[in-house]
Amino acid sequence: MKTLLKFAAVSLLASSAATAALAHASFANGEVEPEGYVAAVLQVPHGCDGKATNEVQIKLPEGFISAKPMPKAGWDLEVITGDYKKSYDNHGKAITSGAVEIRWKNGDLPDAFYDTFTVYGKVSGIEGGSDLPFVTTQLCGTDGKVSWDEIAPAGTDPHSLKSPAPVLKIAATSSGHDAHAGHGQAAAADAHAGHGAHGDHGAAAAAPTDASTGKIGDLELSGGFTKAMLPGQPVGGGFVTIHNEGSTDDRLIAVESPSAGRVELHEMVMQNDVMKMRQLNDGIPVPAGAMVELKPGGLHLMFMDVKKPFVEGETVDVKLTFEKAGTVDLVLPIGPAKGK
Ligand SMILES: [Cu+2]
Numbered sequence: 001m002k003t004l005l006k007f008a009a010v011s012l013l014a015s016s017a018a019t020a021a022l023a024h025a026s027f028a029n030g031e032v033e034p035e036g037y038v039a040a041v042l043q044v045p046h047g048c049d050g051k052a053t054n055e056v057q058i059k060l061p062e063g064f065i066s067a068k069p070m071p072k073a074g075w076d077l078e079v080i081t082g083d084y085k086k087s088y089d090n091h092g093k094a095i096t097s098g099a100v101e102i103r104w105k106n107g108d109l110p111d112a113f114y115d116t117f118t119v120y121g122k123v124s125g126i127e128g129g130s131d132l133p134f135v136t137t138q139l140c141g142t143d144g145k146v147s148w149d150e151i152a153p154a155g156t157d158p159h160s161l162k163s164p165a166p167v168l169k170i171a172a173t174s175s176g177h178d179a180h181a182g183h184g185q186a187a188a189a190d191a192h193a194g195h196g197a198h199g200d201h202g203a204a205a206a207a208p209t210d211a212s213t214g215k216i217g218d219l220e221l222s223g224g225f226t227k228a229m230l231p232g233q234p235v236g237g238g239f240v241t242i243h244n245e246g247s248t249d250d251r252l253i254a255v256e257s258p259s260a261g262r263v264e265l266h267e268m269v270m271q272n273d274v275m276k277m278r279q280l281n282d283g284i285p286v287p288a289g290a291m292v293e294l295k296p297g298g299l300h301l302m303f304m305d306v307k308k309p310f311v312e313g314e315t316v317d318v319k320l321t322f323e324k325a326g327t328v329d330l331v332l333p334i335g336p337a338k339g340k
Pocket of ligand 1: 237300301302
């Protein structure tokens, strides 16, 4: 029985290894701009071997200047000041000393709980693309201690360390006035590459030549199509031209598709020089005699919660419901993701 228990404990340990990174003390922050101000939020995920944490000490690295800690209810604060190794320029004023270590003391953070400790300051003179380590110590009672003091040498993976010092990641691109910007790593060059995906459905694209057509009552539908989705893009636009050949106003009020969780009716509008998308809760009017064109950059169907991205050359079934004319099925061919 004892052996079995031991075995169980060992395998539990092994299975938790994958999530071990979460158990390290770390900053909750994303990348910090070189020469940027930041409220660095240290996350303390556990105590010392089961014991409650009573003190958290953060040594502020060279290059983190004008620091101020955020007081915490139930904890005393100690700010240790000293001279910096270098002189920092802050709007023409030389800064040569300040807080070098912050200690939150005489608190009580049980091992089962998580808490954060915040220090505000400015990153200065640190090369873009580098990691700024803050050596951190947790004290638990008189004999418990966890040191987060290992600093990965440049080029090595900090994940390989057992007790890595929490790091602030300095962005490789600067806002422009950082003298060291040119030394930054190339990693950030395409950092924004993924951002354009959603807006992409607004880009101009020619309808595929086999665009679908349909007819219901006085409504003639033509030129229907949709576009292939980029990897990770969960939404996409659908387009069709609706010609009302009758003498009664009508309105497109609902669209369904087995390929999407739901389909909304949208329009693109210019707001303060920015193209924005707006959902049309009252549907899209199709006045008597009018030709209403759903097209990239204008009115469109919006496929939401798409589980399987649309693939060029395949088709998407849609069911359009009009207030007066009723419901019509269309098969939209999927064209290229971008204009041809
Ligand atoms: Cu949209």
